[in-house]
Amino acid sequence: MAKELYKKLKLLREQNQFSQKQLADELGISRPTYMQIEKGEREITISEAKKLASIFSLSLESFLTNNISASREVILESGIKSKKQSDIRIVMPRANVKKFKEILLYVLNKVGAKPNIGETALYKLLYFIDFDFYEKFEEQLTGARYIKNHYGPTPIEFKKIIENMEEKKEIERVKSSYFQYEQKKYLPRREPDLKSLSAQEIKHIDEVLARLSDKNANELSDYSHNDIPWKVHKSGEIISYESVFYRDQEHSVRNYEDEL
DNA sequence: GAGAGTACCTCAGGACCCAG
């Protein structure tokens, strides 16, 4: 591994606010072993490079390219300083944040008013939009990172992006009730800018919404909790995009046999 | 040539220390 690459690895890790332990766990190796990689004392395997690229939302190529400047940018710093919450910084390329926002507005415009689509269901729809896209096209759509929480996959950057969108009056947060539960809902306050999405991406989102947006909370929960990327990770872990390639037939959205 | 013995290398991970 070129010297620049492990420098870059350390830089990426620090920029993304991961500890060595977290990345070592992601790779399934001990922390000292991970450190050897960062110091260039141990070669990195292809599967490890793929995993790291996925964690940092980079293609394998751009991860392996000796370009010191990380392609993720820290943006949307919170205006409220020195609060615990503002410690969670959004680490996503600007273009992807824009895309994430437009996809969110698009989804909310289409299905946000449905009574079953509260915050948790919304998280799950975004998760399937991102992960299904990765399975189909081997490219990241928004590149958002999702963490395994007890009630479902949660996009790490979601909260900060929503706050930013609320400030800009692009979105409105409302509380309603769904059966006996209090439900958090988001209403779009502007139309999505479809220019930032390709026809292929829109078609993909439409397909996911058609397939999943009518499922009730329990059905959606069962469906997502049986998805391999969800199943193979421990609670609190970042769900690796690569794991979509191990999906079972029920969840797979790619016809691998046609490609043989 | 085949099998046994040995040396060397890489890797993993526990244990320890230090700094904040």
Next chain:
DNA sequence: CTGGGTCCTGAGGTACTCTC
């Protein structure tokens, strides 16, 4: 207490040498 850095030991693999 947590995260980062280092040392040390053992396991596993490979290449080389020796003996039959």
